[in-house]
Amino acid sequence: MILKVDGLTKSFGGLMAAAHISFSIQEGERSAIIGPNGAGKTTLFNLLTGQLRPDEGQVYFQGEEITGLPPHQICRKGISRSFQRVNIFPMLSVFENVQVAVLAAQKRTRKLFSAARKMAREETQIILESIDLGGEGAVISGTLSHGNQKRLELGIALAGNPRLLLLDEPTQGMSPEETTKAMALIDRVTRKRGITLLFIEHDIGAVFAIADMIRVLHMGSIIAEGKPQEIRENDEVQRIYLGEKK
Amino acid sequence: MKNLTAKILGAGPLRLLLAVIFLILLPLAIGESWVSLMVEMMALAILATSLNILIGYGGMVNFGHAAYYGIGAYTCALLLKKAGVPFLLAMAAAPIFSAIGALIIGWFCVRLSHIYFAMLTLAFGQIVFTLTLQWYSFTGGDNGITEIPLPPFLQSTLRYYYFSLGVLILCLWAMKRIVDSPFGKALQALRDNPLKTASIGINVRLYSWMAFVIAGAFAGIGGALFAAFNHNVFPTFMHWTKSTEALVVTLLGGMFHFYGPAVGSVILIFLDKLVTSYLRYWSFVLGLLLALMVLFFRGGFTGFLAERWEAYRARKEESS
Numbered sequence: 190m191i192l193k194v195d196g197l198t199k200s201f202g203g204l205m206a207a208a209h210i211s212f213s214i215q216e217g218e219r220s221a222i223i224g225p226n227g228a229g230k231t232t233l234f235n236l237l238t239g240q241l242r243p244d245e246g247q248v249y250f251q252g253e254e255i256t257g258l259p260p261h262q263i264c265r266k267g268i269s270r271s272f273q274r275v276n277i278f279p280m281l282s283v284f285e286n287v288q289v290a291v292l293a294a295q296k297r298t299r300k301l302f303s304a305a306r307k308m309a310r311e312e313t314q315i316i317l318e319s320i321d322l323g324g325e326g327a328v329i330s331g332t333l334s335h336g337n338q339k340r341l342e343l344g345i346a347l348a349g350n351p352r353l354l355l356l357d358e359p360t361q362g363m364s365p366e367e368t369t370k371a372m373a374l375i376d377r378v379t380r381k382r383g384i385t386l387l388f389i390e391h392d393i394g395a396v397f398a399i400a401d402m403i404r405v406l407h408m409g410s411i412i413a414e415g416k417p418q419e420i421r422e423n424d425e426v427q428r429i430y431l432g433e434k435k
Numbered sequence: 436m437k438n439l440t441a442k443i444l445g446a447g448p449l450r451l452l453l454a455v456i457f458l459i460l461l462p463l464a465i466g467e468s469w470v471s472l473m474v475e476m477m478a479l480a481i482l483a484t485s486l487n488i489l490i491g492y493g494g495m496v497n498f499g500h501a502a503y504y505g506i507g508a509y510t511c512a513l514l515l516k517k518a519g520v521p522f523l524l525a526m527a528a529a530p531i532f533s534a535i536g537a538l539i540i541g542w543f544c545v546r547l548s549h550i551y552f553a554m555l556t557l558a559f560g561q562i563v564f565t566l567t568l569q570w571y572s573f574t575g576g577d578n579g580i581t582e583i584p585l586p587p588f589l590q591s592t593l594r595y596y597y598f599s600l601g602v603l604i605l606c607l608w609a610m611k612r613i614v615d616s617p618f619g620k621a622l623q624a625l626r627d628n629p630l631k632t633a634s635i636g637i638n639v640r641l642y643s644w645m646a647f648v649i650a651g652a653f654a655g656i657g658g659a660l661f662a663a664f665n666h667n668v669f670p671t672f673m674h675w676t677k678s679t680e681a682l683v684v685t686l687l688g689g690m691f692h693f694y695g696p697a698v699g700s701v702i703l704i705f706l707d708k709l710v711t712s713y714l715r716y717w718s719f720v721l722g723l724l725l726a727l728m729v730l731f732f733r734g735g736f737t738g739f740l741a742e743r744w745e746a747y748r749a750r751k752e753e754s755s
Contacts, residue, residue: 238634264636272634278627281620289620290635298621298637301649305617349635 191216197246206232208409219386221396224406230389239263269351275338279331288313290348320344356388477603481657483684483696485650491690493646494626496553499560503533505673507655508662512580522586529659530652537651545643568670579669689735
């Protein structure tokens with residue numbers, strides 16, 4: 190078990206954004222969290238990676254409690270995440286975006302007097318190639334297309350050499366064709382590096398394409414959990430999320 | 436021949452060497468009043484470049500940076516005048532005391548961001564200014580500290596000029612190393628996206644704090660350099676208007692180029708001298724210039740030059 194969440198609760202004013210959420214994730218699992226807007230999906234991610242502190246409940250990562258730790262410490266334990274809106278370092282080059290994350294992971298960013306441009310070049314290039322941006326290193330990242338920026342964000346997350354990768358809507362704003370490509374890329378790189386994957390996604394096609402476990406979040410609670418086939422057949426999920434087709 | 440010139444101008448280290456040789460020879464060709472003006476430019480360049488570590492590289496706008504410049508100036512002045520400490524030791528002590536000041540004040544400031552950060556730096560800057568102004572027995576209040584003794588080997592303007600040039604080169608070299616280091620890269624990441632920086636495992640507050648202290652220390656060197664040259668220090672050295680002067684220079688020269696603030700310092704002091712000898716409305720001219728810069732040339736003077744240079748190269752590549 191790589192991640193265990195126990196009774197996680199968070200409310201904003203009167204609104205329960207997370208209501209006693211409990212689940213656990215096995216090593217190597219690729220699971221999705223789905224749910225309607227406002228279900229509390231991003232809040233759950235923020236609780237897991239330290240952007241928010243839970244009111245109640247605990248989070249254990251590889252058997253160690255990480256509840257309420259600040260984001261930079263949780264990252265160092267081996268959890269990387271991407272954000273829903275594109276989140277890169279727009280004025281840095283593509284290469285520097287990944288390089289700074291590699292250097293941070295290697296705890297070398299406190300070096301004050303050595304030349305960064307000679308450091309971690311190989312590691313950075315390997316990551317850039319794995320996300321198909323090997324030739325774009327010198328481009329200022331803010332000028333990349335939306336799809337490539339999303340890809341770069343994946344690269345930044347990989348630079349931390351994570352055991353668990355949390356992706357918040359990795360295909361947000363993409364065309365159906367781009368979505369298929371992006372999900373294939375995510376599937377490929379996480380498999381190759383043996384990274385456990387947890388992602389939030391609205392595109393149901395993308396979810397069923399690569400997830401082997403799905404959890405449905407509704408009003409801050411997990412209302413269903415299971416294999417894609419089970420979720421597809423779950424009546425409650427059909428009613429509140431997938432739409433009343435029958 | 437044309438190719439060779441382009442080659443020499445294109446190479447970074449060679450270009451810098453040429454600039455240094457130019458600065459070594461220049462005072463031999465101009466009058467003493469201009470040489471002393473250049474010392475002022477160099478002190479301001481150190482202050483503004485240190486400020487730019489925070490603004491251009493770290494994305495933190497500091498309105499109280501003159502406080503550390505002032506602490507450096509007073510440290511040097513007090514040690515020379517009241518304690519009779521050797522000159523070089525007094526110079527070396529300035530950045531240490533400025534760093535201590537920045538360490539304490541920065542600890543509070545980096546807890547906030549954006550406008551709140553800026554306001555807090557301004558508030559602390561004015562506290563330091565007021566303390567200096569009121570503490571007559573120690574700082575001399577608004578009389579300042581006058582007749583600061585200089586060692587014999589620095590008593591001519593030309594000698595002090597060369598000493599300043601050495602200090603300037605050393606400071607710029609050190610600061611360049613810092614902004615090009617992994618720490619510098621982390622700082623730029625922080626400027627672009629603090630939230631993301633935390634999520635790649637960087638302690639945002641700690642790094643902002645480190646940058647604050649480093650910038651403060653270098654500002655102190657600038658202050659000490661000017662204090663000794665000026666023979667006098669006054670509380671106005673730490674007033675917020677001095678902070679905005681450094682800010683203006685940074686914008687004028689360009690905050691996205693390492694040498695931008697230094698170039699801005701030269702422009703500001705040169706124009707000040709030029710305009711005030713013909714016109715009474717220096718602040719009007721400065722205001723107009725700043726407005727034009729911010730409206731049309733966001734990258735400042737160096738940004739404008741870099742843009743022209745790129746355009747020129749693109750045209751040349753097209754034609755060949």
